[in-house]
Amino acid sequence: MFLTRRAGALLAGAAALTLMVAGCSSGASAGEGGSSGGGSGSTLIAYTGQAGDYQINFNPFSPSKIGGLGTIYEPLFFYNKAQVGDPVPLLGTEFSWNDDGTELDVTLRDGVTWSDGEAFTAEDVAFTFAMMQKYPAVNGSGFEGTATAADDTHVTFTFDEPAFVRGPDILSTPIVPEHLWSSIDPTTDVIEHPVGTGAYTLDNFKPQAYTLAANPDYWGGEPAVKTVRFISLSGNQAGADAIAAGTIDWQTGPIPDIQNTHTNFPDYDAYTQAQNQMVLATCSSAELGCTGPQTDPAVRQALYYAMDRTQLNKLAFMDTASAMSPTFALTPSQDSFVSDSIAEKQVPMTAQADKSAALLEADGWAKGADGIYAKDGERLSLTVEVVTGWTDYITALDAITSQAKDAGIEIKTSQSSWNEWTERKGKGNFQLVIDSLWQGPAPDPYYLYNYFFDSSSGAKVGESAGNNFARYSNADVDAAIEALAALDPGDTAARQPYFDTIEEAVVADMPYIPILTGGTTSIWNTAKFSGWPSDDDLYAFPAVWSALDAAEIFKKLTPAS
Numbered sequence: 001m002f003l004t005r006r007a008g009a010l011l012a013g014a015a016a017l018t019l020m021v022a023g024c025s026s027g028a029s030a031g032e033g034g035s036s037g038g039g040s041g042s043t044l045i046a047y048t049g050q051a052g053d054y055q056i057n058f059n060p061f062s063p064s065k066i067g068g069l070g071t072i073y074e075p076l077f078f079y080n081k082a083q084v085g086d087p088v089p090l091l092g093t094e095f096s097w098n099d100d101g102t103e104l105d106v107t108l109r110d111g112v113t114w115s116d117g118e119a120f121t122a123e124d125v126a127f128t129f130a131m132m133q134k135y136p137a138v139n140g141s142g143f144e145g146t147a148t149a150a151d152d153t154h155v156t157f158t159f160d161e162p163a164f165v166r167g168p169d170i171l172s173t174p175i176v177p178e179h180l181w182s183s184i185d186p187t188t189d190v191i192e193h194p195v196g197t198g199a200y201t202l203d204n205f206k207p208q209a210y211t212l213a214a215n216p217d218y219w220g221g222e223p224a225v226k227t228v229r230f231i232s233l234s235g236n237q238a239g240a241d242a243i244a245a246g247t248i249d250w251q252t253g254p255i256p257d258i259q260n261t262h263t264n265f266p267d268y269d270a271y272t273q274a275q276n277q278m279v280l281a282t283c284s285s286a287e288l289g290c291t292g293p294q295t296d297p298a299v300r301q302a303l304y305y306a307m308d309r310t311q312l313n314k315l316a317f318m319d320t321a322s323a324m325s326p327t328f329a330l331t332p333s334q335d336s337f338v339s340d341s342i343a344e345k346q347v348p349m350t351a352q353a354d355k356s357a358a359l360l361e362a363d364g365w366a367k368g369a370d371g372i373y374a375k376d377g378e379r380l381s382l383t384v385e386v387v388t389g390w391t392d393y394i395t396a397l398d399a400i401t402s403q404a405k406d407a408g409i410e411i412k413t414s415q416s417s418w419n420e421w422t423e424r425k426g427k428g429n430f431q432l433v434i435d436s437l438w439q440g441p442a443p444d445p446y447y448l449y450n451y452f453f454d455s456s457s458g459a460k461v462g463e464s465a466g467n468n469f470a471r472y473s474n475a476d477v478d479a480a481i482e483a484l485a486a487l488d489p490g491d492t493a494a495r496q497p498y499f500d501t502i503e504e505a506v507v508a509d510m511p512y513i514p515i516l517t518g519g520t521t522s523i524w525n526t527a528k529f530s531g532w533p534s535d536d537d538l539y540a541f542p543a544v545w546s547a548l549d550a551a552e553i554f555k556k557l558t559p560a561s
Contacts, residue, residue, distance in 0.1 A: 042226035042559050044529065047239050047251040048545045050232040051389030052417040053207035058194035060174040061138035061186040063422055067230060070551025071212055072115075072196035073174035076106060076125070078552055079441035082273060082533070082541040087168070088552070091120065091175055091197060101162030101488065104170065108153045112219045114177050116195045122149035127178035129157070129170075137187045140466050141169035142456060162486040168441035172548065187464075199223045199555050208232050223555045225529070235389020243268060249525040252543045254392045258318050258521055267527035271534070271542050274322045276436035276518045277330070277448075280384065280400075283428050284511035285471040289461030292431040293380050298363035299409075300510040302356040303382075306407035307400060309516055310349045316396035320519030323347060326510070327503040328437065328452075329445040331517070336492075337445050339500040342507060347514050356407040365408075373408040381410040384432040385424055388415040393434045396515070425469050428461035433469070436518055438546075446484050449502050452512065454481050472511035477502050529557045 050066075058068040070078075076092035095106045112120040129147035132139040143166065145159040157163075157170060176184075177195055184191075194202055199220060203213035209231040216222045231248065233239055240255040242248040243265060255261065261270035282300055283290035293299045304326075313321045323346045324330075329337045331346060338345050357367075365373040365380060373380040384400075386393050394415070401411040411432075416424070424430045440447020451457070455473040457466030465471060480498040487495050522542045524532050532553070533542040539556065540549040 042224070044225050044228050044250065044554070044557070045248045046228060046230050046544050046550075047233055047242065047248045047253075048230060049236070049239070049251075049253055049390070050230070050418070051235040051238075051387065052232060052419065054205070054210060054230075054232060055207070055419060056192050056205050056210075057190045058202065059186060059189060059191040060176070061132075062190075063426060064419065067210065067212070067547070068191075068194050068196065068202075069174055069547035070198065070549075071200040071228070071547070071554065072194045072198045072202065073176060074196065074198045074551075075172045075174055075548065076108075077171040078540075078548060079168050079172055080538075080540055080549075080552075081275070081439050081441060081443070082538045082549070084443055087171060091125075092171065095167075095171065097164060097167070101164040101486075102159045104157040104159075104163070104167060106155050106157070106171070108155065109219060110153050112197050113217060114179075114195050114197055115201045115215060115217070116177075116180075118177065118179055119152075120175075120177075120197050121152040122155040123152075124178050125149065125155045125175055127181070128173065128175045131176075131181065131186060132173075135185070135187050137464060137466065140451070140457060141166070141173065142450060142454065143170060143173075145170075162488070164488050165444070165446050165485050169447070172441045198551065200228060200551075203227070220555065223557075224559055225554050225557050228554055233389075236391040238389075243523050246525075249528055250522060250544050252520060252522045252545055254318065254521070255523055258320065258523075261523055262526075265523075267525055268523050269526045269532075270521055270523045271532070272320050272519045272521040273538075273542060274517045274519050275330070275541060275543075276438055276520060277324050277328060278321070278396075278434070278436050278515040278518045280513040280515065281425075281433045281435050281470050282511055282513065283430055283432075283461065283471060284509070285458070285473055288428070288458065288471045288473065290428060290471060292382065293375075293378065294382055294431050296363065297509050298359045298365075299380065299382075300513055302359045302407065303404060303409055304510060304513050305348065305352040305355040305359070306404045306409060307515065308349075308351040308403050309347060311403070312396050312399050313516060315399050316392050317516070317519065320521055321516035322519060323349065324514050324517040326507045326514050327445070328448055328506060328512075328514070329499075329503070330439060330443070333443055334445050337496075337499050339496075339503045341500060341504055347516070351403055351406065353407045356409070360408065367408050371405070371408060372410050379410065380408065381412065382431050383412045383414050384434055385414050385416065385421055385430045386434050387418050387421045397434060426464050428459070428463075428465065428469070428471055432513075434515075437512060442489075444489060445499070446481070446489075449477070449506075450481050450485070453477055453502065453506065470511040472509065474505050474509065477505050528560050530560065531557045 060073045074090045077087035092106045126147040126149045199218045200212035203211040212228045214226045239251045282294040286295040365375045368374045397413045404411045451467040458468040458471040459465040480501040540552040
């Protein structure tokens with residue numbers, strides 16, 4: 001049965017590949033309706049950071065989705081963003097470009113069925129991309145081509161201009177069934193009973209937890225992990241407590257003394273990889289309706305220099321974070337993309353209050369008797385939105401508040417549920433938001449620039465934005481991103497001038513104020529399951545909330561019993 005529920009306007013845009021959910025009720029135990037971490041070896045209990053009741057939505061194109069990417073809805077190929085390698089065939093088996101990058105031919109896997117028994121064909125792929133063009137709010141990758149089914153197992157994507165760099169985004173897009181989705185509005189409909197081709201199907205849903213069951217008819221064979229149960233708790237502390245109690249099997253988030261996880265909890269181990277870039281995102285554009293001091297680039301720059309990142313790393317992230325580039329090229333793997341014109345290629349690790357003062361005073365701000373800068377009668381006071389229960393981010397904001405005060409900037413923190421936080425972020429009803437920007441499907445900064453800095457995925461305040469929730473708009477950046485989309489990624493000499501343009505603007509305008517590159521740490525049950533990613537076999541980015549990666553991990557794991 002396939003049902004939808006009309007839900008008002010969901011937040012737009014985004015085929016974001018993360019689940020970054022957080023939330024609340026600890027009313028469900030890990031074992032409710034399933035197994036605890038110490039129970040049946042075929043059931044895996046996962047905690048994504050959900051700190052509040054789940055609100056059912058398995059629409060893979062909605063920012064308020066709670067699950068289903070990869071596990072239920074599969075893309076054509078899986079791109080491992082943890083390391084460079086060939087894409088893994090899923091619904092597609094092979095692909096090729098023509099010489100000028102205007103045509104991408106994909107061969108599809110034969111004999112695949114949707115979980116309702118209907119056959120999967122190339123018509124489903126063509127329909128998915130036509131739907132994305134019909135509803136620009138869900139076209140987060142900016143697909144601008146045409147998808148045509150040549151026959152049941154071959155689809156061709158055609159473009160007016162070379163589109164080599166669009167390939168990973170296209171091939172990573174979740175495919176939905178035409179026979180059900182032809183009557184769906186992907187921007188507003190809530191999917192309660194999802195139908196996909198993946199290794200799992202939805203078994204049951206409760207606000208405190210939902211369960212995925214292994215698909216016995218999966219084209220790749222029924223996975224060994226028969227049940228995956230996603231639970232809600234009251235936040236990071238509850239997640240740490242659940243690890244100590246042995247009632248969950250996988251979480252990605254902080255626990256005390258994380259470097260000694262296996263010593264403290266012999267059934268568990270921890271694995272850390274730096275990938276997501278933490279930011280204070282600003283509602284940056286006064287022209288699009290943003291209000292507050294953060295619309296002033298000098299204020300954003302001043303806050304950037306006010307941070308003592310060494311202290312932040314120690315207090316909030318247990319020294320698992322690392323330096324980042326203000327250009328947002330991931331360091332060190334993407335250092336070669338950083339423009340020679342950028343004087344400071346990494347964020348300052350200590351506070352530089354003198355630079356903050358110089359920037360503000362040159363811009364007309366004057367320090368008041370209370371030590372806080374003011375301009376035209378407005379105090380330099382900013383509010384940061386954060387999700388209740390995200391203890392690492394909340395601790396970081398406590399430190400940033402103190403550091404900013406030393407620089408004459410007042411920071412206030414507003415905590416809310418993940419649903420409320422997501423709504424404010426998407427609609428632009430915020431001054432600052434603490435969040436992370438994710439990498440694209442290939443080790444190339446083009447993708448992050450296209451996701452978060454292209455004005456086409458922004459929106460006026462009050463309207464749903466896509467990935468560019470900072471509402472950044474710069475015509476030169478837009479033109480450079482468009483030019484990069486037409487170039488072969490292997491032609492580094494031709495591409496670099498456009499990267500130079502983007503990076504110079506990003507550093508000067510700073511709509512997303514860089515903090516640190518987050519050391520993403522998972523804690524997982526090694527006594528109950530084997531096959532977790534490792535240095536020797538980093539087959540996926542190891543984060544439970546990185547949905548496409550988590551789906552691959554679920555399929556790779558083997559229960560110990």
